[in-house]
Amino acid sequence: MVTFPNAKINLGLYVTEKRPDGFHNIESCFYPVQWTDILEIIPAQGFAFSSTGIAIPGDPATNLCAKAYHLMQKDHSLPPVHIHLHKTIPIGAGLGGGSADGAFTIKVLNSLFNLGLQTPEMEAYARPLGSDCAFFIRNEPVYCFGKGDQFEDIQVDLSQYFIVLVNPQVHVGTAEAYAGIIPKQPEYAVKETLALPIQNWKYRLSNDFETTVCAKYPVIRDIKNTLYAQGALYASMSGSGSTVYGIFEKEKDVTGIFPPNFMIWQGKLG
Ligand SMILES: C[C@@](CO)(OP(=O)(O)O)[C@H](O)COP(=O)(O)OP(=O)(O)OC[C@H]1O[C@@H](n2ccc(N)nc2=O)[C@H](O)[C@@H]1O
Numbered sequence: 001m002v003t004f005p006n007a008k009i010n011l012g013l014y015v016t017e018k019r020p021d022g023f024h025n026i027e028s029c030f031y032p033v034q035w036t037d038i039l040e041i042i043p044a045q046g047f048a049f050s051s052t053g054i055a056i057p058g059d060p061a062t063n064l065c066a067k068a069y070h071l072m073q074k075d076h077s078l079p080p081v082h083i084h085l086h087k088t089i090p091i092g093a094g095l096g097g098g099s100a101d102g103a104f105t106i107k108v109l110n111s112l113f114n115l116g117l118q119t120p121e122m123e124a125y126a127r128p129l130g131s132d133c134a135f136f137i138r139n140e141p142v143y144c145f146g147k148g149d150q151f152e153d154i155q156v157d158l159s160q161y162f163i164v165l166v167n168p169q170v171h172v173g174t175a176e177a178y179a180g181i182i183p184k185q186p187e188y189a190v191k192e193t194l195a196l197p198i199q200n201w202k203y204r205l206s207n208d209f210e211t212t213v214c215a216k217y218p219v220i221r222d223i224k225n226t227l228y229a230q231g232a233l234y235a236s237m238s239g240s241g242s243t244v245y246g247i248f249e250k251e252k253d254v255t256g257i258f259p260p261n262f263m264i265w266q267g268k269l270g
Pocket residue numbers: 010013022023024025026028093094095096097099129130131132133146147148174175178238239240241
């Protein structure tokens with residue numbers, strides 16, 4: 001079975017407090033974006049994981065696809081599979097690509113082997129894999145809180161807009177980014193801001209990681225400024241960086257504006 005794990009962006013991202021378990025509570029809106037990897041899982045003689053495309057740092061045995069399989073294998077007698085991942089979503093990029101791969105592995109295994117798991121059960125498998133992994137089970141725009149793994153419905157529809165994602169090929173480590181933050185309450189609540197017309201977001205919706213991450217990698221600030229100069233209604237870094245997105249009223253082609261080594265995705269939002 002072949003599926004296409006997709007990226008997410010954060011519409012606003014506030015780190016509100018440090019938790020006793022060492023993680024942080026956050027508030028954000030996760031929104032799916034169709035920059036996708038390709039994930040194929042087929043029954044095989046023995047378990048195997050392979051990947052092509054962008055090189056994934058770390059031991060392949062710790063890949064979130066492999067971890068998801070072994071986590072589910074503990075509770076269900078899954079036959080061995082070969083998992084192949086073709087990676088196109090940039091890594092360490094604030095797009096949650098690894099988490100999407102883990103979550104989609106859970107969904108594919110559920111379908112392939114008729115496990116009959118419902119959404120909350122699949123979310124429970126996803127949570128230990130990564131804080132934003134559970135989001136990719138439902139994979140719909142959602143207000144999130146807690147570690148980023150608790151959800152409430154939110155009415156945000158960006159389907160009329162065009163989005164541009166620009167990644168400068170800078171890898172930002174998530175733990176390192178959290179370590180640079182002093183938690184605080186947001187000045188404006190995410191839900192209230194997102195209920196306003198998008199033209200207001202520039203003044204009320206922000207990402208707490210931007211200050212410290214942009215201080216270390218000024219190219220991220222430059223991309224955001226360029227997207228606004230190109231007419232973006234709203235632009236922000238996603239997650240803990242390094243990708244910046246711009247939301248435009250109409251279709252916009254930014255190829256040629258940024259250096260050729262930058263990775264760019266442009267398209268409509270769902
Ligand atoms: C920052 C966010 C915002 O959406 O996105 P990305 O930049 O990764 O896309 C997420 O919170 C990233 O979630 P995820 O990438 O799943 O992180 P995890 O693997 O769970 O955690 C990596 C490390 O980040 C820190 N961490 C993560 C989540 C959280 N709520 N508090 C934390 O302090 C911890 O130090 C943890 O060891």
